[in-house]
Amino acid sequence: MAGNRTFTMIKPDAVEKNYIGGILKMINDAGFKIVAMKYTKLSKEQAQKFYEVHAERPFYGELVDYMSSGPIVAAVLEKDNAVEDFRKLIGATDPAEAAEGTIRKSYAESKGKNAVHGSDSDENATIESNFHFKPEEIFA
Numbered sequence: 758m759a760g761n762r763t764f765t766m767i768k769p770d771a772v773e774k775n776y777i778g779g780i781l782k783m784i785n786d787a788g789f790k791i792v793a794m795k796y797t798k799l800s801k802e803q804a805q806k807f808y809e810v811h812a813e814r815p816f817y818g819e820l821v822d823y824m825s826s827g828p829i830v831a832a833v834l835e836k837d838n839a840v841e842d843f844r845k846l847i848g849a850t851d852p853a854e855a856a857e858g859t860i861r862k863s864y865a866e867s868k869g870k871n872a873v874h875g876s877d878s879d880e881n882a883t884i885e886s887n888f889h890f891k892p893e894e895i896f897a
């Protein structure tokens with residue numbers, strides 16, 4: 758059975774452009790409840806660890822530099838079928854390929870600077886939520 762939580766970050770490009778409010782509105786309007794949220798900044802070491810699964814990919818260095826370049830918003834979201842439904846809401850990695858009405862179509866500028874992160878499995882949603890939040894910081 759699919760889990761009911763996912764993890765997101767509003768990435769530095771979207772924070773810089775004052776898109777936090779617009780993105781959170783799309784998230785709420787799509788039926789997700791925010792159960793934890795933090796305005797924070799990743800150190801280079803934290804970004805390296807968070808994106809460790811991509812360490813062998815050619816864009817890893819660029820991704821780590823970018824994700825540690827400015828503040829982000831990290832959040833845990835709750836909804837039935839959260840992981841799959843949130844991936845649909847954010848759209849394709851490359852905004853040029855993202856469907857109308859998705860967050861990346863509305864707010865992302867490029868495949869790298871793509872406005873939001875969304876977990877790709879229930880297992881990773883738990884790992885990524887635990888990376889940013891202690892259990893007592895999540896209020897369901």
Ligand code: IDP
Pocket residue numbers: 811816819820849850868869870871873874875877
């Ligand atoms: P996802 O965020 O849609 O799950 P992934 O393939 O998991 O996409 O890649 C993680 C992140 O790495 C992307 O969101 C994006 O910020 C960055 N990224 C992916 N592909 C590229 C690329 O070709 N060039 C630069 N950055 C990339």
Ligand code: MG
Pocket residue numbers: 875877
């Ligand atoms: Mg991914």
